[in-house]
Amino acid sequence: MHPMVKPALRRGWxxxxxxxxxxxxxHALTLGPMDTATGSFLDLLNGTRGLELLREEGRRMDLPDGHVDGLVRRLSRAGLLDDARGGxxxxxxxxxxxxxxDRLRPDLASLSLTTAEPGEAIRRLAARRSQRVQVRGAGRVGAVLASLLAGAGVGEVEVRDGGRVEPWDVAPGGHPAQAVGDRRDESARRALRQAAPDRPPRRAEVPPPSDDGDPGFSLVVLAPRDDVAVHAPDPSHAEPLMLSGTPHLYAGVVEGTGVVGPLVLPGETGCxxxxxxxxxxxxxxxxxxxAQWRSGRQRQVRPCxxxxxxxxxxxxxxHALAFLDGQVPSSTGARWEVSLPALHWHARPVWAHSACPCGAAERGKGEHPSEDGASHETMAVQRPSAQCREAAAERPAGTWRAHV
Known part of the structure; x- marks a missing residue:
């Protein structure tokens, strides 16, 4: 172990x-009492020395025997210590x-704030490179979202959409102006390749994408350009994902409202x-x-x-990255919404329903839905079981399997 005080946290006396x-x-923590010599020793915890060399430095500074090991333990228990060679x-x-x-160092520093085990932050960052995510929809939301995931180190991001880029699809980080007229999926793939810090791994054994739920995807993000599909997602479109146990997250814009969620864990949370x-x-x-909204005449350009x-x-x-990193984000079983012009975020729980064939209601007996009023405050959201949270943290690039 090469101990290093997490550089993401500024230090002050x-x-x-x-x-x-x-x-x-x-994220702030205080540590004390601490004498001047120990405070000076903190500067040596920069990842360039192993424990044995640190003990020698401690002896040269006249620190008591065992003091260095005790300090390292205290800092580690407090979640303030990283391992420069761990992971x-x-x-x-x-x-x-x-x-x-170097491209990912800000992301690594951020991960160090949410992990306690030394070396855990870079382990999670490295694990992202083996994850496969599919984004369905390459409009103003989906194309940018795909680029963000690729830029954050997700190894393989696949984009699915039809048609060609329209002038109103153009967005910073997504489709560039020169892509107007190109196929949407191809333009989005070019954008995410430019955003990615590394080339995606070669996966010759992976079959081409299909409409079925692919168990090789760690997550599928549904970001439709159609505003009705954002407001009222069609359950039939997610049936293959439900059958294959593939986690999926909804996101999009409908009229003047942005929506993120729910993150659906098949058989565990509301879908x-x-x-x-x-x-x-x-x-x-x-x-x-x-029925009227889905069959009615569509406007050429929808508000977005x-x-x-x-x-x-x-x-x-x-939210997608939090899930891929083994966490349970607040969109699990909930829709986060924000509307223009006030831009107040609030969460609406998506409770499991007994009439839905997804089976999540069996795990959420005793929970009751709330009214869907526009002025309701944020409410507590049903969480997956501890057993399933552990499964998520250890999940390889594959499917979510509910414990029933």
Whole structure:
């Protein structure tokens, strides 16, 4: 182990005996009492020395025997310590790609804030390179979202969409102006290749994409350009994903509202079918409205504010990365919504419904849906079981398997 105080946390002395690591309430910690010699020794914890060399340095500074090991343990328990050579073989391979790692250093520093185990941050960053994500939809939201995932180190991002790039598809980070008239999927792939810090791995054994749920995908993001599909996702479109146990996340813009979620863990959390059933329970006219919206004449250009679309793409990418890194983001079983012009984010739970064949209701007995009023505050969201959270943290590039 080569201990290193996490460089992502700024350090400052609150008084002569107490040091504070970090500035924001979400991550700041204080450590004390700490004498001047120990405070000076912190500068040596920069990842260039192993424990034996650190002990020698401690003796030269007249620190008591065992003091260095005790300090390292304290810092490690507090989640303030990283290992400059930790993370395993995949992390070592990433370190050898200096140009790639330099592109990802801000992401690595950010991951160090949310991990406690030394070496865990780079292990997770390296693990992203083996993940496969599919983004369905390459409009203002989907194309930018795909580029963000590729830029954050996800090894293989596949984009699916039809048609050709229109002038209103152009967005910074997505389709460039010169791509107008090109195929949407090809233009999006060029954009994400430019965003990616490394070439995706070769996967000759992976079959070409199809409409079926591919169990090789760690996550599928549904980012339709159609505003009705954003507001009321068709459960039939996700049936192959549900059958294959593939986690999927919804995102998009409908009129002046941006939507992120739900993140669906098949058999565990509320899905598009559950969302439809609950809406039909609350509003008997809902199925009639949906039928009209889906079959009605479509406008040539749907409202999709550029900054709102970019905001949705960024938040959806952050939720996707959190899931890929083994966390359970707040979009799990919930839809985050934000509307122009006030831009107040709020979450609407997507409860499992007993009439939906997804089976999630069996795991959520005792939970009750809320009204879908526009002014409701953020509510607690049903979480997957501890057993499934552990499965997510250890999940290889593959499918989510619910424990039933």
């Amino acid at each position: 609150r008084d002569l005996n107490t040091v504070q690591f970090g500035m924001t309430p979400a 395993g073989p995949a992390a070592d391979a990433l370190r050898e790609k200096k140009d790639v790692l 598009a079918g559950c969302l439809h059933e609950h809406r039909a329970d609350r509003d008997p006219t809902w199925p009639r409205l949906i 504010d550029l900054t709102l679309a970019t905001t949705v793409a960024g938040l959806a990418a952050a």
